[in-house]
Amino acid sequence: MKNNNAVCNNEITVQNKWYHNLKYLLLGILFGIVFVKAEIISWFRIQEMFRLQSFHMYGVIGSAVFTGMISVWLIKKFNIKTLDGEPITIAPKKFNKGQIYGGLIFGFGWAITGACPGPLFAQIGTGAFAVIITLISAIFGTWVYGYFRDKLPH
Amino acid sequence: MLDIIKEPWPWYVAGPLIGLTVPILLILGNKSFGISSSLRHICAACIPGNINFFKYDWRRESWNLFFVLGIFFGGVISAYFLVNAGEIIVNPKLKAELAGYGITDYSNLVPTQLMNFKSLLTLKGFITMVVGGFLVGFGTRYAGGCTSGHAIMGLSNLQWPSLVATICFMIGGFFVANVVLPIILSL
Numbered sequence: 111m112k113n114n115n116a117v118c119n120n121e122i123t124v125q126n127k128w129y130h131n132l133k134y135l136l137l138g139i140l141f142g143i144v145f146v147k148a149e150i151i152s153w154f155r156i157q158e159m160f161r162l163q164s165f166h167m168y169g170v171i172g173s174a175v176f177t178g179m180i181s182v183w184l185i186k187k188f189n190i191k192t193l194d195g196e197p198i199t200i201a202p203k204k205f206n207k208g209q210i211y212g213g214l215i216f217g218f219g220w221a222i223t224g225a226c227p228g229p230l231f232a233q234i235g236t237g238a239f240a241v242i243i244t245l246i247s248a249i250f251g252t253w254v255y256g257y258f259r260d261k262l263p264h
Numbered sequence: 265m266l267d268i269i270k271e272p273w274p275w276y277v278a279g280p281l282i283g284l285t286v287p288i289l290l291i292l293g294n295k296s297f298g299i300s301s302s303l304r305h306i307c308a309a310c311i312p313g314n315i316n317f318f319k320y321d322w323r324r325e326s327w328n329l330f331f332v333l334g335i336f337f338g339g340v341i342s343a344y345f346l347v348n349a350g351e352i353i354v355n356p357k358l359k360a361e362l363a364g365y366g367i368t369d370y371s372n373l374v375p376t377q378l379m380n381f382k383s384l385l386t387l388k389g390f391i392t393m394v395v396g397g398f399l400v401g402f403g404t405r406y407a408g409g410c411t412s413g414h415a416i417m418g419l420s421n422l423q424w425p426s427l428v429a430t431i432c433f434m435i436g437g438f439f440v441a442n443v444v445l446p447i448i449l450s451l
Binding site: 128130131132133134135136137138139140141142143144145146147148149150151152153154155156157158159160161163164165166167168169170171172173174175176177178179181182184185190192193194196198199200201202203204205206208209210211212213214215216217218219220221222223224225226227228230231232233234235236237238239240241243244245246247248249250251252253254255256257259262 | 269272273274275276277278279280281282283284285286287288289290291292293294295296297299300302303304306307311313315316317318326327328330331332333334335336337338339340341342343346352354355357358362370372373374375376378379380381383384391392393394395396397398399400401402403404405406407408409410411412414415416417418419420421422423424425426428429430431432433434435436437438439440441442444445448
């Protein structure tokens with residue numbers, strides 16, 4: 111399921127064993143540590159960002175995008191394969207009005223909760239247990255989107 | 265060495281590390297970076313409710329759930345072993361503004377005076393946790409991605425719809441943080 115919102119069948123033919131996923135667990139752990147140590151998951155840092163009171167978050171996102179761009183360019187240029195020797199494919203993002211409406215709605219939520227979905231998991235890990243409520247509510251929000259999907263403008 | 269790790273990391277260390285997640289996921293298993301999809305997989309796994317959008321084999325996307333579980337453990341490890349003593353240093357202007365709303369505790373990454381189980385019963389706490397969380401989950405799925413899927417993965421792959429989404433994230437955020445949030449925090 112390459113396209114995030116497509117209703118489709120998955121194209122993977124080999125059913126991986128669960129332990130093949132441990133590498134993603136490990137990567138997630140490293141990622142979570144960066145989240146906490148650079149204070150990206152801090153509500154205060156997000157408030158600073160939206161008030162233009164600090165360069166920190168812009169520096170983080172900007173340099174992350176820059177690094178990602180160079181990496182994707184190199185992967186395409188040198189036709190780099192996955193560890194299993196598969197060609198790397200990235201599904202293009204198709205435009206629909208959801209990116210505008212949904213984007214604005216997420217922006218509203220981002221400023222209120224001070225967190226995108228990733229940081230919610232990290233915040234709970236640091237012991238902010240009340241954020242479990244925010245996460246449950248976010249899961250419910252996703253479910254409600256799925257329920258009303260056909261009626262929403264796209 | 266451990267002292268350096270315990271200090272808050274600067275943006276030029278954290279940003280490239282986050283950016284490297286993009287090629288690492290692609291090379292490890294042809295996975296596109298994106299975190300909000302995990303919320304969809306949780307719905308598909310736990311409460312599919314005969315909704316088409318949740319009818320797919322979420323097990324094949326389980327790498328994403330392992331990844332977010334990892335993020336959770338990353339939070340645990342940082343909090344217990346890599347924590348730096350002291351408060352988060354923020355812009356004095358923000359400190360002054362938030363003090364006006366009674367937010368003065370900077371010892372945690374989240375404002376515990378605002379987000380705790382007790383304050384759930386207040387309108388302010390309900391809006392910041394429950395309504396805010398709902399908007400995050402609903403909005404990211406409607407937009408087809410969040411900061412990771414659109415702003416980082418999408419922009420890395422030069423996708424203009426992701427640029428539209430990212431701009432809308434920022435517009436929404438700027439508006440609420442500066443116009444709406446002050447009203448919520450005054451409740």
